[in-house]
Amino acid sequence: MFDYEELQDALIEGDEDELLDQVEDLLEQGASPVEIIGEGMMGGMSVVGDRFAANEMFVPEVLMCANAMNLAVDRLKPLMEGEKIATKGKVVIGTVKGDLHDIGKNLVAMFLEASGFEVVDLGVDTTPEKFVAEAKAGAQIIGMSALLTTSMVVMGQVMDLLVEEGLRDSVYVIIGGAPVSPEYADEIKADGFSKDAAGAAKLCTKLLA
Numbered sequence: 716m717f718d719y720e721e722l723q724d725a726l727i728e729g730d731e732d733e734l735l736d737q738v739e740d741l742l743e744q745g746a747s748p749v750e751i752i753g754e755g756m757m758g759g760m761s762v763v764g765d766r767f768a769a770n771e772m773f774v775p776e777v778l779m780c781a782n783a784m785n786l787a788v789d790r791l792k793p794l795m796e797g798e799k800i801a802t803k804g805k806v807v808i809g810t811v812k813g814d815l816h817d818i819g820k821n822l823v824a825m826f827l828e829a830s831g832f833e834v835v836d837l838g839v840d841t842t843p844e845k846f847v848a849e850a851k852a853g854a855q856i857i858g859m860s861a862l863l864t865t866s867m868v869v870m871g872q873v874m875d876l877l878v879e880e881g882l883r884d885s886v887y888v889i890i891g892g893a894p895v896s897p898e899y900a901d902e903i904k905a906d907g908f909s910k911d912a913a914g915a916a917k918l919c920t921k922l923l924a
């Protein structure tokens with residue numbers, strides 16, 4: 716068990732240099748990238764979320780934390796990439812229209828790549844049309860992320876557009892993000908939901924098995 720307190724403090728402060736130093740220290744001590752993200756940084760981000768909700772932190776500070784976390788994840792990403800012998804399939808991923816949160820989506824993309832999938836990352840604020848165009852271009856799975864209760868509804872719009880375009884039977888759809896639930900996945904007739912990034916990679920592997 717590693718001590719993540721200083722790492723979490725650096726993340727909560729949005730101190731990029733200190734966070735990267737802490738990441739290097741933990742790697743030297745033998746912590747794995749998955750542990751550093753899952754047990755270390757996620758805990759720090761959860762404190763940020765609580766303080767944001769309580770109006771103790773505001774958007775510019777939270778943005779600094781998010782940028783620092785994305786940088787640290789970029790540092791860890793190459794260490795997670797296994798040998799890519801053959802691709803398991805192509806997944807298109809994006810945060811839905813109206814939503815700019817990308818940390819969770821980036822983690823899902825990273826776990827998918829590390830598990831051997833080809834990933835097309837459409838970024839944030841992704842329209843239904845863009846997801847559907849990638850399905851037409853041969854993606855086997857669409858992965859959608861939403862962090863806002865107001866943007867979740869776009870997931871349903873993507874499902875409707877897939878049906879309209881006659882593509883629903885040729886692509887799997889998985890969804891995730893803090894306000895999303897298995898019940899919501901059932902409601903919009905998605906093929907799966909995962910509460911975290913590692914689970915999303917397992918789910919995609921299962922769907923294409």
Ligand code: B1M
Nearest residue numbers: 764768781815816817818819858860863864891892893912
């Ligand atoms: Co925003 N924000 N934010 N924010 N923000 C939340 C989501 C909020 C819950 C904060 C709060 O009030 N407690 C709240 C949403 C309330 C709601 O709708 N229910 C909120 C709000 C209100 C807003 C604004 C409206 C604030 C404002 O402007 N007044 C605004 C909206 C902007 C927009 O998107 N249009 C806004 C802005 C921002 C920042 C830009 C400052 C920044 C985002 C920066 C960035 O992403 N680059 C930000 C942040 C950082 C957060 C919190 C604090 C942290 C989110 C995060 O990155 N978590 C967040 C509070 C919280 O979530 N507790 C909050 C860490 C990340 C690893 O977890 O994304 O959940 P998460 O991903 C997880 C799982 O959900 C899952 O896997 C990941 C873990 O392994 N997962 C998937 C995610 N996607 C998946 C897809 C899958 C499968 C699993 O399959 C495809």
